[in-house]
Amino acid sequence: MKRFFNYKTIIIASTVLIGSLLFKKYKSDIPEEVKKESHQLIDSTEFAPVNLKYGFPIDDFEVEENKVKKNQSLSTILRQYNVSYAAIDKIAKKAKKVFNVRRIQSGREYSVLFSKDSLRAAEYFVYENTPVEYIVFDLRDTLHVYKGEKEIVYKRKQLKGTIESSLWNAMVEAKANPVLSIELSEIYAWTIDFFGIGKGDQFNIIYEEAFVDDEPIHEIKVLAANFIHHKSNNYAFAFKEDDKQGFFDEEGKSLQKAFLKAPLRYSRISSRFSNRRFHPVLKRYRAHHGVDYAAPTGTPVHTIGDGVIIKKGYQKNGGGRYLKIKHNSVYTTTYMHLSRFEKGMKSGVRVKQGQTIGYVGSTGLATGPHLDFRVHKNGSPINPLKIKSPPVAPVKKENRDQFEVLKNKLMHELHGLDLTPKALNPDSLYHAIDDQK
Known part of the structure; x- marks a missing residue:
């Protein structure tokens, strides 16, 4: 019995060995192309796209x-x-x-x-x-x-054009989102008076536009721009510092200026910005699109930024003595219920940030001395306490190299599709870029 078992074991082992050798020979005879294809067989039903x-x-x-x-x-x-x-x-x-x-x-x-x-x-x-x-x-x-x-898809675009009548019309004619004109007016608010732009001015913009379901949702992020006004280049490059995004020129200087936080030294805010406030004199609810600063009569009131006085007057059943100042093509501010004006204040006069323009009072519809301070952005009232504060200092030294790399890349991109306007000096531009390399 023992001999039979050993004999049987030897036969089985020999059979396995011969089969293994034959399989290896058969496998070696299979063309490499067939081997490769056999490894690429995939059940396509597992990867069918799902809508x-x-x-x-x-x-x-x-x-x-x-x-x-x-x-x-x-x-x-x-x-x-x-x-x-x-x-x-x-x-x-x-x-x-x-x-x-x-x-x-x-x-x-x-x-x-x-x-x-x-x-x-x-x-x-x-x-x-x-x-x-x-x-x-x-x-x-x-x-x-x-x-x-829904998924938001950002599409990178470039747009350039020449103004014939207005920036808005130029956007429409270029079949671009007119929201771009508002974005540009805010970016260049402190450097270009958009009420003074005219025929022949040019623009070149790189931006991202947001789409949902292939439809624009009117959300635009400008990355870089050049606005040629009176044959002069005005560059703007978006750059983020300390979690705040601002716009800087080709030298790294900020295009924005800061507003003062408040138009006077005050003890408290007596009333805030509201679309429905109970009026203490009229005894009914109505919008109050300003901030009331309670302060003693005669407290100096100063302008929060450089600008031009565009209105000086008196509203008997409203704001009493008031001044309205235009700071740029985007922002205007109004100072109401003044007891009196500072000497020399009249329409057309230019004022500097921090300059005294009047004094707190209670003229018009008021129950006590206070300043009713209002801010308009592109003609619409906004909450003065929520004005965005972009960086106003130049790009920091520690971020300068990063800014230069980004700026040079965007500068190349801007002029890659540009027709080289007359205002542009391509030699000086590209020599400057080469020097940065």
Whole structure:
């Protein structure tokens, strides 16, 4: 028996060895191309693209898209899709911490996702709150509500043109987003009077425009620009320092100037910027687009920045004695309820930052001495306490090399598509760039 076992073992071992040698020979005879192809066989069904929308594989649902009609609410919309009143009430309560359903606005788009079966039950209601943000109402048993955001795609663009009538019209003619004209007016607010630009002025801009679902959402980031005004170059390069982004010229000097934090030394703010404030004299609610600084009569009031006085007057049933100052093509400030003006203050007079222009009083509709201070940006009132403060100093020494690399790259990019305007001296420009290398 023992001999038979040894004999059997030898036969099996020999068979395995011969089979192994034959397989190795067979494998070595397979062409390399076939071997390579055999390793690249992939089940394509595992990598089939999924069509996602609002985070859902949208092809798994029947989808109905629509817009909110006038006077429609969450309830009236969902009732169209056979969602019960009880379910609507529950989901409205669950939505409180996420979204106020009373703020559903007419004209906004929404989608209803139905199950693909004979019941065709509404499973999700998706309301587009903004071009980017959407609210998902899970109408299934979970009755869950949450926010989502669409993907924002930034497209880098370059635009150049010549002004024939106005910057706005030039943007329209170039089929560019006119929002660019507002961005430029803010970037160059302290260096160019955009009310004084004229025919023949030129612009060259590199910017990023935001898109959602291939539609622009009117969000633009200017990266670099050259505005040729009166045949002179005015460069602007976006650069971030200390978490604040500012614009600097080719020498690293800031294009912005700072406003003073307040137009007087004061003890307290007695009233803040509001769209609905109870007026202490009129005894009714109305907008108060300014900040009231309580201070004793006669306290000096000074301008928060350089500018020109464009209005001086008296409003008996309003701001009393007031001055209005234009600082640039973007900002104007107004100083109201003055007891008197400083000598020499009149329309057309130029004033310097910190210069005394008047004194606190209670003229007009006022219950006590205070300064009503107002700021307008591009003609619209803004909260004076929330004026953005970009860097106003030159690029710091420790960041200078980083700025130079970025500036030179953008300078090349600007003039790569440029037609070399008359104002530009290409020799001096590129010699300067070569010197930086």
